[in-house]
Amino acid sequence: MKRTVPLVLVFSTALMLIVAFFIPHRPFGDLESRFLNWYTIVSGFTFLLGIDSLTRHHLTRVFRRGQGWGYSLVLVLALFGTMALGFYSWFKFQSPFALRAPFMWLYTYMIIPLQSTMFASLAFFIVSAAYRAFRIRNFAATLLLVAAVLVMIGNVPLGGSIWRSIGALVHAIVPAVDLVKFGRLEAFAAVKDWLMSIATASAMRGIGIGLALGGIAMSLRIILGIERTYMS
Protein backbone atom coordinates (compact mmCIF):
# COMPACT_ATOMS: atom_id res chain seq x y z
CA MET A 1 0.00 0.00 0.00
CA LYS A 2 2.82 2.37 0.92
CA ARG A 3 4.28 1.82 -2.55
CA THR A 4 1.09 1.29 -4.55
CA VAL A 5 -0.63 4.59 -3.69
CA PRO A 6 2.31 6.80 -4.81
CA LEU A 7 2.64 4.74 -8.00
CA VAL A 8 -1.06 5.13 -8.78
CA LEU A 9 -0.76 8.86 -8.09
CA VAL A 10 2.26 9.18 -10.42
CA PHE A 11 0.55 7.18 -13.17
CA SER A 12 -2.75 9.06 -13.01
CA THR A 13 -1.08 12.48 -12.77
CA ALA A 14 1.18 11.74 -15.73
CA LEU A 15 -1.78 10.45 -17.75
CA MET A 16 -3.79 13.58 -16.97
CA LEU A 17 -0.91 15.83 -18.02
CA ILE A 18 -0.43 13.92 -21.28
CA VAL A 19 -4.16 14.19 -22.02
CA ALA A 20 -4.09 17.89 -21.07
CA PHE A 21 -1.34 18.49 -23.64
CA PHE A 22 -3.73 17.50 -26.43
CA ILE A 23 -7.03 18.78 -24.97
CA PRO A 24 -7.21 22.53 -24.36
CA HIS A 25 -10.81 22.33 -23.03
CA ARG A 26 -11.40 22.73 -19.31
CA PRO A 27 -10.75 21.05 -16.91
CA PHE A 28 -7.67 19.73 -18.78
CA GLY A 29 -6.33 22.91 -20.40
CA ASP A 30 -5.04 24.59 -17.27
CA LEU A 31 -4.02 21.43 -15.38
CA GLU A 32 -0.30 21.97 -15.94
CA SER A 33 -0.34 25.47 -14.45
CA ARG A 34 -2.44 24.21 -11.53
CA PHE A 35 0.03 21.42 -10.81
CA LEU A 36 2.89 23.92 -11.08
CA ASN A 37 1.15 26.14 -8.53
CA TRP A 38 0.87 23.19 -6.17
CA TYR A 39 4.53 22.33 -6.73
CA THR A 40 5.52 25.93 -5.95
CA ILE A 41 3.50 25.87 -2.72
CA VAL A 42 4.96 22.53 -1.61
CA SER A 43 8.54 23.49 -2.53
CA GLY A 44 8.07 26.78 -0.65
CA PHE A 45 7.35 24.85 2.52
CA THR A 46 10.26 22.47 1.94
CA PHE A 47 12.63 25.45 2.17
CA LEU A 48 11.92 25.32 5.89
CA LEU A 49 13.40 21.80 5.81
CA GLY A 50 16.47 23.18 4.05
CA ILE A 51 16.97 26.01 6.54
CA ASP A 52 16.49 23.55 9.40
CA SER A 53 19.14 21.23 7.92
CA LEU A 54 21.57 24.09 7.29
CA THR A 55 21.29 25.70 10.74
CA ARG A 56 21.31 22.37 12.59
CA HIS A 57 24.43 21.22 10.70
CA HIS A 58 26.39 24.42 11.26
CA LEU A 59 25.23 25.11 14.83
CA THR A 60 26.26 21.57 15.82
CA ARG A 61 29.68 22.18 14.30
CA VAL A 62 30.02 25.51 16.16
CA PHE A 63 28.99 24.03 19.53
CA ARG A 64 31.24 20.99 19.09
CA ARG A 65 34.11 23.13 17.80
CA GLY A 66 34.33 20.81 14.77
CA GLN A 67 36.72 21.29 11.85
CA GLY A 68 36.22 24.72 10.24
CA TRP A 69 33.70 25.80 12.92
CA GLY A 70 34.65 29.43 12.33
CA TYR A 71 33.22 29.28 8.78
CA SER A 72 30.04 27.75 10.20
CA LEU A 73 29.75 30.61 12.70
CA VAL A 74 30.11 33.17 9.89
CA LEU A 75 27.44 31.34 7.89
CA VAL A 76 24.96 31.23 10.80
CA LEU A 77 25.55 34.89 11.64
CA ALA A 78 25.16 35.88 7.97
CA LEU A 79 21.96 33.83 7.65
CA PHE A 80 20.28 35.29 10.72
CA GLY A 81 21.70 38.77 10.03
CA THR A 82 20.16 38.73 6.54
CA MET A 83 16.82 37.51 7.92
CA ALA A 84 16.82 40.21 10.62
CA LEU A 85 17.59 42.94 8.10
CA GLY A 86 14.87 41.57 5.80
CA PHE A 87 12.23 41.71 8.54
CA TYR A 88 13.42 45.16 9.70
CA SER A 89 13.22 46.48 6.12
CA TRP A 90 9.79 44.99 5.76
CA PHE A 91 8.44 46.76 8.81
CA LYS A 92 10.26 50.03 8.26
CA PHE A 93 9.94 50.40 4.46
CA GLN A 94 6.99 48.06 3.72
CA SER A 95 9.26 46.01 1.44
CA PRO A 96 12.73 44.51 1.86
CA PHE A 97 13.44 45.56 -1.73
CA ALA A 98 12.77 49.28 -1.18
CA LEU A 99 15.72 51.27 -2.47
CA ARG A 100 16.74 52.71 0.92
CA ALA A 101 16.09 49.49 2.87
CA PRO A 102 19.11 47.92 4.64
CA PHE A 103 18.23 44.54 3.13
CA MET A 104 18.51 46.04 -0.35
CA TRP A 105 21.84 47.59 0.65
CA LEU A 106 23.07 44.14 1.70
CA TYR A 107 21.81 42.67 -1.56
CA THR A 108 23.34 45.38 -3.78
CA TYR A 109 26.68 45.82 -2.03
CA MET A 110 27.40 42.35 -0.71
CA ILE A 111 25.46 39.56 -2.41
CA ILE A 112 25.73 40.87 -5.99
CA PRO A 113 29.52 41.62 -5.74
CA LEU A 114 30.10 38.18 -4.18
CA GLN A 115 28.14 36.50 -6.97
CA SER A 116 29.98 38.55 -9.58
CA THR A 117 33.33 37.58 -8.04
CA MET A 118 32.45 33.89 -8.21
CA PHE A 119 31.30 34.25 -11.81
CA ALA A 120 34.41 36.23 -12.74
CA SER A 121 36.62 33.49 -11.29
CA LEU A 122 35.16 31.24 -14.00
CA ALA A 123 37.55 32.90 -16.47
CA PHE A 124 40.57 31.58 -14.55
CA PHE A 125 39.04 28.11 -14.26
CA ILE A 126 38.38 28.11 -18.02
CA VAL A 127 42.05 28.88 -18.66
CA SER A 128 43.30 26.08 -16.39
CA ALA A 129 40.78 23.56 -17.80
CA ALA A 130 41.57 24.62 -21.38
CA TYR A 131 45.28 24.14 -20.72
CA ARG A 132 44.66 20.55 -19.66
CA ALA A 133 42.09 19.82 -22.38
CA PHE A 134 44.16 21.23 -25.23
CA ARG A 135 47.42 19.47 -24.40
CA ILE A 136 48.47 17.45 -27.44
CA ARG A 137 48.21 13.86 -26.20
CA ASN A 138 46.61 12.13 -29.17
CA PHE A 139 44.95 12.81 -32.52
CA ALA A 140 41.57 13.76 -30.96
CA ALA A 141 43.20 16.26 -28.57
CA THR A 142 45.18 17.77 -31.47
CA LEU A 143 41.98 18.12 -33.48
CA LEU A 144 40.34 19.80 -30.49
CA LEU A 145 43.27 22.20 -30.11
CA VAL A 146 43.29 23.17 -33.79
CA ALA A 147 39.51 23.68 -33.82
CA ALA A 148 39.64 25.74 -30.61
CA VAL A 149 42.42 27.98 -31.92
CA LEU A 150 40.53 28.55 -35.18
CA VAL A 151 37.30 29.38 -33.34
CA MET A 152 39.12 31.77 -30.99
CA ILE A 153 40.94 33.54 -33.82
CA GLY A 154 37.76 33.70 -35.90
CA ASN A 155 35.85 35.27 -33.02
CA VAL A 156 38.13 38.22 -32.33
CA PRO A 157 39.13 41.25 -34.49
CA LEU A 158 42.73 40.03 -34.29
CA GLY A 159 41.69 37.18 -36.66
CA GLY A 160 40.82 39.66 -39.41
CA SER A 161 44.06 41.51 -38.83
CA ILE A 162 46.12 38.28 -39.06
CA TRP A 163 44.29 37.34 -42.29
CA ARG A 164 45.03 40.72 -43.86
CA SER A 165 48.70 40.39 -42.83
CA ILE A 166 48.80 36.98 -44.53
CA GLY A 167 47.23 38.64 -47.59
CA ALA A 168 49.94 41.34 -47.62
CA LEU A 169 52.63 38.66 -47.38
CA VAL A 170 51.11 36.62 -50.24
CA HIS A 171 50.74 39.80 -52.30
CA ALA A 172 54.40 40.66 -51.74
CA ILE A 173 55.44 37.21 -53.00
CA VAL A 174 52.83 36.92 -55.79
CA PRO A 175 51.86 40.46 -56.89
CA ALA A 176 49.04 39.06 -59.09
CA VAL A 177 47.01 38.25 -55.96
CA ASP A 178 44.31 40.88 -55.46
CA LEU A 179 44.76 42.16 -51.90
CA VAL A 180 41.18 43.47 -51.62
CA LYS A 181 39.60 40.17 -52.75
CA PHE A 182 41.93 38.23 -50.48
CA GLY A 183 40.98 40.39 -47.49
CA ARG A 184 37.25 39.94 -48.20
CA LEU A 185 37.60 36.17 -47.81
CA GLU A 186 38.02 36.53 -43.99
CA ALA A 187 38.98 32.84 -43.87
CA PHE A 188 39.25 32.59 -40.06
CA ALA A 189 35.75 33.97 -39.55
CA ALA A 190 34.39 31.66 -42.28
CA VAL A 191 36.08 28.59 -40.74
CA LYS A 192 34.80 29.60 -37.29
CA ASP A 193 31.24 29.95 -38.67
CA TRP A 194 31.48 26.55 -40.35
CA LEU A 195 32.80 24.88 -37.20
CA MET A 196 30.12 26.44 -35.01
CA SER A 197 27.10 26.09 -37.30
CA ILE A 198 27.89 22.77 -39.02
CA ALA A 199 30.36 20.61 -37.07
CA THR A 200 29.39 21.65 -33.52
CA ALA A 201 25.69 22.11 -34.23
CA SER A 202 25.33 18.63 -35.76
CA ALA A 203 27.07 16.99 -32.78
CA MET A 204 24.92 18.98 -30.34
CA ARG A 205 21.76 18.01 -32.23
CA GLY A 206 22.79 14.35 -32.09
CA ILE A 207 23.25 14.61 -28.33
CA GLY A 208 19.98 16.54 -28.09
CA ILE A 209 17.99 13.88 -29.96
CA GLY A 210 19.56 11.17 -27.77
CA LEU A 211 18.64 13.18 -24.67
CA ALA A 212 15.05 13.61 -25.82
CA LEU A 213 14.68 9.87 -26.47
CA GLY A 214 16.40 9.04 -23.18
CA GLY A 215 14.02 11.43 -21.46
CA ILE A 216 10.99 9.75 -23.07
CA ALA A 217 12.25 6.29 -22.06
CA MET A 218 12.94 7.48 -18.52
CA SER A 219 9.48 9.10 -18.32
CA LEU A 220 7.81 5.89 -19.45
CA ARG A 221 9.80 3.91 -16.86
CA ILE A 222 8.62 6.33 -14.15
CA ILE A 223 5.00 6.46 -15.34
CA LEU A 224 4.77 2.68 -15.56
CA GLY A 225 6.39 2.24 -12.15
CA ILE A 226 9.45 0.42 -13.52
CA GLU A 227 11.78 3.15 -12.21
CA ARG A 228 10.99 3.78 -8.53
CA THR A 229 14.22 5.11 -7.06
CA TYR A 230 12.68 8.57 -6.54
CA MET A 231 10.38 6.99 -3.93
CA SER A 232 13.19 5.71 -1.72
Add this chain to the structure above:
Amino acid sequence: MLTLPGLLLAAIVGLMPPASLKAVDAPNDQGQSIILTWTAPEGESVPVTGYTILRSCAPDTGFAEVGTEPAATSEYTDNDVIDGTKYWYAVQVKSGADSARSAAVGPVTSKAQWFNTARVNILVVTVVICGLFFYYLQRARKGAKMYIRKIAGLDAIDDALGRATEMGKPILFSFGLGYITDMVVIAALPLLRKIAKKSAEYSTRLIVPNSDPIVMTAAQETVKEAYTEMGRPDFYNPDNVTFLTSDQFGYAAGVDGIILREKPGAIFWFGYFYAESLIMAETGHSVGAIQLAGTTETTQLPFFVAACDYTMIGEEIYAASCYLRPEPIMLGTLKGEDFIRFWLIVLVTATVVLGTVAAVLSKQAPVLNQVFETVVRWATPAY
Protein backbone atom coordinates in the same frame (compact mmCIF):
# COMPACT_ATOMS: atom_id res chain seq x y z
CA MET B 1 7.32 61.73 -44.17
CA LEU B 2 4.27 63.31 -45.66
CA THR B 3 4.71 64.68 -49.17
CA LEU B 4 2.79 67.67 -50.59
CA PRO B 5 0.76 65.52 -53.03
CA GLY B 6 0.01 63.16 -50.15
CA LEU B 7 -1.24 66.02 -47.97
CA LEU B 8 -3.41 67.30 -50.80
CA LEU B 9 -4.84 63.80 -51.43
CA ALA B 10 -5.54 63.27 -47.74
CA ALA B 11 -7.31 66.63 -47.57
CA ILE B 12 -9.48 65.69 -50.56
CA VAL B 13 -10.14 61.98 -49.95
CA GLY B 14 -9.94 61.84 -46.12
CA LEU B 15 -8.75 58.93 -43.97
CA MET B 16 -9.67 55.44 -45.24
CA PRO B 17 -10.84 52.73 -42.79
CA PRO B 18 -8.93 49.44 -42.34
CA ALA B 19 -9.79 46.82 -44.93
CA SER B 20 -10.54 43.05 -44.82
CA LEU B 21 -11.45 42.99 -41.12
CA LYS B 22 -11.99 39.41 -39.89
CA ALA B 23 -12.92 38.15 -36.43
CA VAL B 24 -12.59 34.45 -35.61
CA ASP B 25 -12.57 32.28 -32.51
CA ALA B 26 -8.91 31.60 -31.53
CA PRO B 27 -8.17 28.02 -32.63
CA ASN B 28 -6.85 25.22 -30.37
CA ASP B 29 -7.34 27.12 -27.12
CA GLN B 30 -9.39 26.79 -23.96
CA GLY B 31 -11.80 29.50 -25.10
CA GLN B 32 -12.25 33.10 -23.99
CA SER B 33 -10.34 34.62 -26.88
CA ILE B 34 -11.18 36.00 -30.32
CA ILE B 35 -8.61 36.95 -32.95
CA LEU B 36 -9.06 39.99 -35.19
CA THR B 37 -7.07 40.59 -38.37
CA TRP B 38 -7.18 43.46 -40.85
CA THR B 39 -5.09 45.12 -43.49
CA ALA B 40 -3.88 48.71 -43.45
CA PRO B 41 -6.05 51.21 -45.40
CA GLU B 42 -5.28 50.75 -49.07
CA GLY B 43 -3.55 53.57 -50.91
CA GLU B 44 -3.40 55.58 -47.69
CA SER B 45 -1.42 58.76 -48.14
CA VAL B 46 -1.53 60.04 -44.56
CA PRO B 47 0.54 58.30 -41.85
CA VAL B 48 -1.44 55.86 -39.67
CA THR B 49 -0.61 56.43 -35.99
CA GLY B 50 -2.51 53.44 -34.57
CA TYR B 51 -5.70 51.41 -34.36
CA THR B 52 -8.47 51.31 -31.78
CA ILE B 53 -10.37 48.03 -31.36
CA LEU B 54 -14.09 48.45 -30.74
CA ARG B 55 -16.48 45.76 -29.51
CA SER B 56 -20.21 45.49 -29.02
CA CYS B 57 -22.81 42.88 -28.19
CA ALA B 58 -25.09 44.35 -30.88
CA PRO B 59 -24.39 44.79 -34.61
CA ASP B 60 -25.11 48.53 -34.86
CA THR B 61 -24.80 50.22 -31.47
CA GLY B 62 -22.88 50.11 -28.21
CA PHE B 63 -19.33 49.85 -29.58
CA ALA B 64 -16.75 50.47 -26.86
CA GLU B 65 -12.96 50.50 -26.92
CA VAL B 66 -11.37 47.21 -25.79
CA GLY B 67 -7.80 47.79 -26.90
CA THR B 68 -5.33 49.70 -29.05
CA GLU B 69 -2.60 48.57 -31.42
CA PRO B 70 0.34 50.44 -32.97
CA ALA B 71 0.39 51.35 -36.67
CA ALA B 72 2.65 48.45 -37.68
CA THR B 73 0.26 45.81 -36.28
CA SER B 74 -2.63 44.19 -38.10
CA GLU B 75 -3.76 41.65 -35.49
CA TYR B 76 -5.41 41.82 -32.10
CA THR B 77 -6.42 39.05 -29.67
CA ASP B 78 -9.32 39.87 -27.41
CA ASN B 79 -8.82 37.76 -24.28
CA ASP B 80 -11.62 39.39 -22.33
CA VAL B 81 -14.65 37.62 -23.80
CA ILE B 82 -17.21 35.19 -22.41
CA ASP B 83 -17.62 31.86 -24.20
CA GLY B 84 -20.92 31.58 -26.09
CA THR B 85 -21.64 35.33 -26.15
CA LYS B 86 -22.07 36.95 -29.58
CA TYR B 87 -19.71 39.86 -30.31
CA TRP B 88 -19.37 42.37 -33.14
CA TYR B 89 -16.10 44.16 -33.81
CA ALA B 90 -14.90 47.24 -35.65
CA VAL B 91 -11.44 48.73 -36.01
CA GLN B 92 -10.84 52.46 -36.04
CA VAL B 93 -7.75 53.75 -37.77
CA LYS B 94 -6.16 56.88 -36.33
CA SER B 95 -4.01 59.52 -37.96
CA GLY B 96 -3.33 62.34 -35.53
CA ALA B 97 -6.68 63.82 -34.66
CA ASP B 98 -8.44 62.14 -37.63
CA SER B 99 -9.99 58.68 -37.46
CA ALA B 100 -11.99 56.34 -39.68
CA ARG B 101 -14.00 53.30 -38.56
CA SER B 102 -14.40 50.07 -40.45
CA ALA B 103 -17.73 48.33 -40.91
CA ALA B 104 -18.66 46.03 -38.04
CA VAL B 105 -18.02 42.30 -38.42
CA GLY B 106 -19.74 39.53 -36.54
CA PRO B 107 -21.34 37.89 -34.81
CA VAL B 108 -18.46 35.80 -33.48
CA THR B 109 -18.38 33.66 -30.35
CA SER B 110 -15.50 32.05 -28.53
CA LYS B 111 -15.45 28.45 -27.36
CA ALA B 112 -13.00 25.93 -25.94
CA GLN B 113 -11.75 23.18 -28.27
CA TRP B 114 -11.68 19.51 -27.34
CA PHE B 115 -8.58 18.72 -29.37
CA ASN B 116 -5.52 20.74 -30.33
CA THR B 117 -5.28 19.98 -34.05
CA ALA B 118 -1.84 21.66 -34.23
CA ARG B 119 -0.47 18.79 -32.13
CA VAL B 120 -1.64 15.89 -34.31
CA ASN B 121 1.98 15.24 -35.37
CA ILE B 122 3.10 15.00 -31.72
CA LEU B 123 0.24 12.60 -30.97
CA VAL B 124 1.21 10.36 -33.91
CA VAL B 125 4.89 10.32 -32.87
CA THR B 126 3.94 9.68 -29.21
CA VAL B 127 1.75 6.72 -30.18
CA VAL B 128 4.48 5.24 -32.43
CA ILE B 129 7.22 5.69 -29.81
CA CYS B 130 5.09 4.29 -26.97
CA GLY B 131 4.04 1.38 -29.19
CA LEU B 132 7.67 0.50 -29.88
CA PHE B 133 8.56 0.76 -26.19
CA PHE B 134 5.73 -1.54 -25.23
CA TYR B 135 6.70 -3.98 -27.99
CA TYR B 136 10.25 -4.25 -26.63
CA LEU B 137 8.99 -4.40 -23.05
CA GLN B 138 6.86 -7.37 -24.04
CA ARG B 139 9.82 -9.01 -25.80
CA ALA B 140 11.95 -8.48 -22.68
CA ARG B 141 9.22 -9.99 -20.50
CA LYS B 142 9.16 -13.05 -22.75
CA GLY B 143 12.89 -13.49 -22.17
CA ALA B 144 14.42 -12.20 -25.40
CA LYS B 145 18.16 -11.60 -25.05
CA MET B 146 19.14 -7.93 -25.14
CA TYR B 147 22.65 -6.69 -25.77
CA ILE B 148 23.68 -3.25 -24.51
CA ARG B 149 27.05 -1.62 -24.90
CA LYS B 150 29.25 -0.79 -21.91
CA ILE B 151 29.47 2.72 -20.44
CA ALA B 152 33.03 3.51 -19.34
CA GLY B 153 31.90 6.12 -16.81
CA LEU B 154 29.80 3.57 -14.91
CA ASP B 155 32.62 1.04 -14.78
CA ALA B 156 34.87 3.75 -13.33
CA ILE B 157 32.59 4.32 -10.31
CA ASP B 158 34.00 1.31 -8.44
CA ASP B 159 37.60 2.34 -9.22
CA ALA B 160 36.97 5.87 -7.96
CA LEU B 161 35.36 4.62 -4.75
CA GLY B 162 38.17 2.13 -4.17
CA ARG B 163 40.78 4.83 -4.69
CA ALA B 164 39.10 7.23 -2.23
CA THR B 165 38.92 4.42 0.35
CA GLU B 166 42.57 3.50 -0.10
CA MET B 167 43.56 7.13 0.38
CA GLY B 168 41.33 7.43 3.46
CA LYS B 169 39.47 10.35 1.93
CA PRO B 170 35.72 11.01 1.74
CA ILE B 171 33.50 10.88 -1.36
CA LEU B 172 31.50 13.86 -2.62
CA PHE B 173 28.30 13.60 -4.68
CA SER B 174 26.47 16.58 -6.15
CA PHE B 175 23.16 16.91 -8.02
CA GLY B 176 24.15 20.45 -9.01
CA LEU B 177 21.27 22.90 -9.20
CA GLY B 178 18.73 20.25 -10.18
CA TYR B 179 15.21 20.01 -8.80
CA ILE B 180 13.35 16.79 -8.17
CA THR B 181 11.23 17.64 -11.25
CA ASP B 182 14.35 17.36 -13.43
CA MET B 183 14.60 13.98 -15.09
CA VAL B 184 18.37 13.95 -14.70
CA VAL B 185 18.08 14.20 -10.90
CA ILE B 186 15.75 11.19 -10.83
CA ALA B 187 18.22 9.38 -13.11
CA ALA B 188 21.08 10.27 -10.73
CA LEU B 189 19.35 8.88 -7.62
CA PRO B 190 20.13 5.21 -8.48
CA LEU B 191 23.77 6.25 -8.94
CA LEU B 192 23.77 7.85 -5.49
CA ARG B 193 22.25 4.64 -4.12
CA LYS B 194 25.02 2.51 -5.66
CA ILE B 195 27.71 4.90 -4.39
CA ALA B 196 26.13 5.00 -0.91
CA LYS B 197 26.09 1.19 -0.78
CA LYS B 198 29.77 1.04 -1.63
CA SER B 199 30.58 3.80 0.86
CA ALA B 200 28.86 1.75 3.58
CA GLU B 201 30.73 -1.36 2.46
CA TYR B 202 34.09 0.42 2.53
CA SER B 203 33.19 2.62 5.55
CA THR B 204 34.06 5.71 3.52
CA ARG B 205 32.27 8.96 4.37
CA LEU B 206 29.87 10.21 1.69
CA ILE B 207 29.12 13.96 1.54
CA VAL B 208 26.11 15.18 -0.47
CA PRO B 209 25.68 18.99 -0.48
CA ASN B 210 22.30 20.02 -1.95
CA SER B 211 20.87 23.13 -3.54
CA ASP B 212 17.23 22.12 -3.28
CA PRO B 213 15.47 21.01 -0.08
CA ILE B 214 13.28 18.41 -1.84
CA VAL B 215 16.32 16.87 -3.55
CA MET B 216 18.06 16.91 -0.16
CA THR B 217 15.20 14.92 1.38
CA ALA B 218 15.28 12.39 -1.48
CA ALA B 219 19.08 12.12 -1.16
CA GLN B 220 18.86 11.63 2.62
CA GLU B 221 16.31 8.84 2.20
CA THR B 222 18.35 7.20 -0.59
CA VAL B 223 21.56 7.21 1.45
CA LYS B 224 19.79 6.06 4.62
CA GLU B 225 18.09 3.18 2.78
CA ALA B 226 21.31 2.13 1.05
CA TYR B 227 23.17 2.05 4.38
CA THR B 228 20.36 0.05 5.99
CA GLU B 229 20.39 -2.40 3.07
CA MET B 230 24.11 -2.92 3.62
CA GLY B 231 23.51 -3.56 7.33
CA ARG B 232 25.13 -0.27 8.38
CA PRO B 233 22.27 2.03 9.52
CA ASP B 234 24.61 3.35 12.23
CA PHE B 235 26.88 4.74 9.49
CA TYR B 236 24.24 7.26 8.39
CA ASN B 237 24.86 10.82 9.54
CA PRO B 238 22.32 13.45 8.39
CA ASP B 239 25.05 16.10 8.63
CA ASN B 240 26.68 14.56 5.57
CA VAL B 241 23.61 15.06 3.34
CA THR B 242 22.82 18.72 3.89
CA PHE B 243 21.29 21.76 2.28
CA LEU B 244 23.73 24.50 1.22
CA THR B 245 21.84 27.19 -0.67
CA SER B 246 19.68 27.48 -3.76
CA ASP B 247 21.78 30.41 -5.01
CA GLN B 248 23.90 29.35 -8.01
CA PHE B 249 27.28 30.82 -7.09
CA GLY B 250 26.61 30.54 -3.38
CA TYR B 251 26.27 26.79 -3.98
CA ALA B 252 29.48 26.75 -6.04
CA ALA B 253 31.34 28.60 -3.26
CA GLY B 254 29.92 26.23 -0.63
CA VAL B 255 30.88 23.09 -2.59
CA ASP B 256 34.34 24.53 -3.30
CA GLY B 257 34.76 25.17 0.42
CA ILE B 258 33.81 21.56 1.24
CA ILE B 259 36.23 20.26 -1.42
CA LEU B 260 39.11 22.37 -0.12
CA ARG B 261 38.47 21.48 3.54
CA GLU B 262 37.60 17.79 3.18
CA LYS B 263 39.80 17.00 0.15
CA PRO B 264 37.61 14.17 -1.19
CA GLY B 265 39.28 11.30 -3.04
CA ALA B 266 36.38 10.85 -5.48
CA ILE B 267 33.80 13.36 -6.71
CA PHE B 268 30.62 12.57 -8.63
CA TRP B 269 28.86 15.34 -10.54
CA PHE B 270 25.56 13.80 -11.62
CA GLY B 271 22.68 16.19 -12.18
CA TYR B 272 21.84 19.61 -13.55
CA PHE B 273 24.69 22.10 -13.86
CA TYR B 274 25.10 25.59 -15.25
CA ALA B 275 28.13 27.93 -15.34
CA GLU B 276 29.26 26.75 -11.90
CA SER B 277 30.17 23.29 -13.27
CA LEU B 278 33.73 24.21 -14.25
CA ILE B 279 34.38 26.20 -11.07
CA MET B 280 33.53 23.13 -8.99
CA ALA B 281 35.14 20.51 -11.25
CA GLU B 282 38.42 22.45 -11.47
CA THR B 283 38.49 22.82 -7.69
CA GLY B 284 37.96 19.05 -7.49
CA HIS B 285 40.87 18.53 -9.84
CA SER B 286 43.08 20.87 -7.78
CA VAL B 287 42.74 18.59 -4.72
CA GLY B 288 43.60 15.52 -6.82
CA ALA B 289 40.18 13.87 -6.73
CA ILE B 290 39.14 11.37 -9.38
CA GLN B 291 36.04 12.92 -10.93
CA LEU B 292 33.06 11.44 -12.78
CA ALA B 293 30.36 13.58 -14.33
CA GLY B 294 27.09 13.20 -16.14
CA THR B 295 24.62 15.87 -17.12
CA THR B 296 21.95 16.52 -19.70
CA GLU B 297 22.93 20.18 -19.95
CA THR B 298 24.75 20.16 -23.30
CA THR B 299 26.39 23.55 -22.75
CA GLN B 300 28.20 22.21 -19.67
CA LEU B 301 29.31 18.89 -21.17
CA PRO B 302 32.50 20.36 -22.73
CA PHE B 303 33.50 21.76 -19.32
CA PHE B 304 33.07 18.37 -17.67
CA VAL B 305 34.90 16.61 -20.50
CA ALA B 306 37.81 19.05 -20.01
CA ALA B 307 37.90 18.90 -16.21
CA CYS B 308 36.79 15.37 -15.23
CA ASP B 309 38.27 11.92 -15.67
CA TYR B 310 35.05 10.37 -17.05
CA THR B 311 31.97 12.05 -18.43
CA MET B 312 28.67 10.44 -19.29
CA ILE B 313 27.53 12.18 -22.45
CA GLY B 314 23.92 12.80 -23.35
CA GLU B 315 21.45 10.05 -22.54
CA GLU B 316 24.08 7.79 -20.90
CA ILE B 317 23.00 9.09 -17.49
CA TYR B 318 19.38 8.15 -18.25
CA ALA B 319 20.54 4.66 -19.18
CA ALA B 320 22.61 4.31 -15.99
CA SER B 321 19.74 2.95 -13.89
CA CYS B 322 19.25 0.16 -16.46
CA TYR B 323 22.93 -0.79 -16.19
CA LEU B 324 22.78 -0.76 -12.40
CA ARG B 325 19.59 -2.86 -12.40
CA PRO B 326 20.00 -4.96 -15.56
CA GLU B 327 16.55 -6.57 -15.40
CA PRO B 328 14.98 -7.58 -18.72
CA ILE B 329 12.21 -5.02 -18.34
CA MET B 330 14.75 -2.17 -17.88
CA LEU B 331 16.84 -3.37 -20.82
CA GLY B 332 13.67 -3.60 -22.93
CA THR B 333 13.11 0.16 -22.61
CA LEU B 334 16.76 0.76 -23.56
CA LYS B 335 16.39 -1.46 -26.60
CA GLY B 336 13.22 0.36 -27.63
CA GLU B 337 15.07 3.67 -27.34
CA ASP B 338 17.92 2.38 -29.53
CA PHE B 339 15.46 1.12 -32.15
CA ILE B 340 13.68 4.48 -32.31
CA ARG B 341 17.04 6.25 -32.54
CA PHE B 342 17.97 4.07 -35.52
CA TRP B 343 14.75 4.92 -37.36
CA LEU B 344 15.13 8.61 -36.51
CA ILE B 345 18.59 8.57 -38.11
CA VAL B 346 17.09 6.91 -41.20
CA LEU B 347 14.25 9.47 -41.38
CA VAL B 348 16.50 12.50 -40.82
CA THR B 349 18.98 11.25 -43.47
CA ALA B 350 16.13 10.63 -45.95
CA THR B 351 14.74 14.14 -45.33
CA VAL B 352 18.20 15.71 -45.78
CA VAL B 353 18.66 13.80 -49.07
CA LEU B 354 15.16 14.84 -50.21
CA GLY B 355 15.85 18.49 -49.32
CA THR B 356 19.18 18.48 -51.14
CA VAL B 357 17.74 16.84 -54.28
CA ALA B 358 14.76 19.25 -54.16
CA ALA B 359 17.12 22.23 -53.96
CA VAL B 360 19.29 20.95 -56.86
CA LEU B 361 16.28 20.09 -59.08
CA SER B 362 14.11 23.02 -58.00
CA LYS B 363 13.44 24.07 -61.60
CA GLN B 364 13.01 20.62 -63.16
CA ALA B 365 10.92 19.09 -60.39
CA PRO B 366 9.25 21.75 -58.19
CA VAL B 367 6.98 19.07 -56.70
CA LEU B 368 9.98 17.70 -54.77
CA ASN B 369 10.34 21.02 -52.99
CA GLN B 370 6.66 20.96 -52.07
CA VAL B 371 7.01 17.43 -50.68
CA PHE B 372 10.09 18.49 -48.68
CA GLU B 373 8.34 21.56 -47.29
CA THR B 374 5.29 19.48 -46.35
CA VAL B 375 7.48 16.97 -44.50
CA VAL B 376 9.34 19.74 -42.63
CA ARG B 377 6.09 21.56 -41.81
CA TRP B 378 4.53 18.34 -40.51
CA ALA B 379 7.58 17.52 -38.41
CA THR B 380 7.71 20.98 -36.81
CA PRO B 381 5.93 20.78 -33.45
CA ALA B 382 3.49 23.47 -32.34
CA TYR B 383 3.66 24.38 -28.67
